[in-house]
Amino acid sequence: MTETRSQIEKVTVLINPMAGHGHAPAAGRKGVARLRARGVAVTEIIGTDADDAKKLARRAIEDGTDALVVVGGDGAISIGLQAAALTDTPIGLIPAGTGNDHAREFGIPTGDPEAAADVIADGVVQQSDLAKITLADGSVVWSGTIIASGFDSLVSERANRMSWPKGPMRYNLAMLAELAKMKPLPYRIELDDEVITVDATLVAVGNGRSYGGGMLITPGASKSDGLLDLTVVGHGSRLRLVRLFPRVYKGTHVSLDAVQTYRSKKVRLVSEGIIAYADGDRVGPLPITIEAVPMALNILTHTRI
Structure with a gap:
């Protein structure tokens, strides 16, 4: 570093x-x-x-x-x-x-x-990796933490369409609505050395470890290894998903049978009708290609990353 x-x-x-x-x-x-x-x-x-x-x-x-x-x-x-x-x-x-x-x-x-x-x-400057997201139209978005897709991005999409209520309650209601209509999301995930087809609930790609205020969705991710971490939650019951989410705050969800993790320099995500979010902001529809770019950012910090 x-x-x-x-x-x-x-x-x-x-x-x-x-x-x-x-x-x-x-x-x-x-x-x-x-x-x-x-x-x-x-x-x-x-x-x-x-x-x-x-x-x-x-x-x-x-x-x-x-x-x-x-x-x-x-x-x-x-x-x-x-x-x-x-x-x-x-x-x-x-x-x-x-x-x-x-x-x-x-x-x-x-x-x-x-x-x-x-x-x-x-004035202490360290270098950090970033995730480079390329959309289908060729436009590029840089991400520092998590690229979210699937259930969590569907919740964000619904919440952003709602004008009431304000604050966190809007997201809670959006989550309940998406839980009620939850269905398998067919994904094609292309990694450096393998292609995965899976019915998933959500797929998160991490340059960092957390999103949503400390949810460790990709707990093993590093900002200095030149790689992206993936967490793939397979489709299951609503109850299983509800039980999974509290474990995300400690990162222990990755030990569950329903969760698979991967590491890759480049990732391509394909799933019809799914919108990607990066660092909490809307990016655009899949397919997208995500690539780890080593030392793409200089940041003022006093903690080694």
């Missing part, structure tokens, strides 16, 4: 105002104040939408910012990844979301914007 120290004198801070149920601006103010107190010049950007935010982030990198700092959750960090992947500009994180799975992976303090800002100002 390559670790270097960078002189951080000027940063561009991207804030997602909606992250953490609207708590990101407050976290951003605290983090920015600490950076300035540490002698770091700060330029703040807020996009009108995700596409605008990506453009602003890319422009900041092109203009030579020392680091792109993202204030928000995994969705906001995903915007930063699209701009910073395969560049020399490191990303800094000030966690302010509900899940914060990226921050957990990199050992960034959560719930403490000042401590997260200190990590940035200290």
